[in-house]
Amino acid sequence: MMTILTTCPICGKVNEVNVKFEDYLRWQGGDLIQDAFPYLSANDRELLLSGICPQCWDKMYGEDDDESEDSTDWEEYDYDFEFGFDPYAGCYTGEC
Numbered sequence: 661m662m663t664i665l666t667t668c669p670i671c672g673k674v675n676e677v678n679v680k681f682e683d684y685l686r687w688q689g690g691d692l693i694q695d696a697f698p699y700l701s702a703n704d705r706e707l708l709l710s711g712i713c714p715q716c717w718d719k720m721y722g723e724d725d726d727e728s729e730d731s732t733d734w735e736e737y738d739y740d741f742e743f744g745f746d747p748y749a750g751c752y753t754g755e756c
């Protein structure tokens with residue numbers, strides 16, 4: 661295991677995320693974060709992606725209902741977009 665320290669760009673809080681080193685390498689090698697770290701919570705994955713801590717997410721989006729799985733939907737959607745995934749065609753752009 662390795663500990664990744666992330667600093668929240670909003671509140672400056674330092675957070676720790678524990679991952680397996682080989683998974684970290686997979687992520688750095690281009691694997692989707694949810695594939696590389698299936699055992700991390702959405703909050704932890706967000707810490708790795710942006711450093712924004714769960715407290716600041718709550719402030720930004722005002723979602724105080726308990727951590728439902730819904731909170732991961734937008735994240736995966738957004739992330740796919742970064743890699744050129746076209747949700748309308750259902751495939752990666754250029755591969756259709």
Ligand SMILES: [Zn+2]
Binds near residue numbers: 669672712714715716
């Ligand atoms: Zn924060």
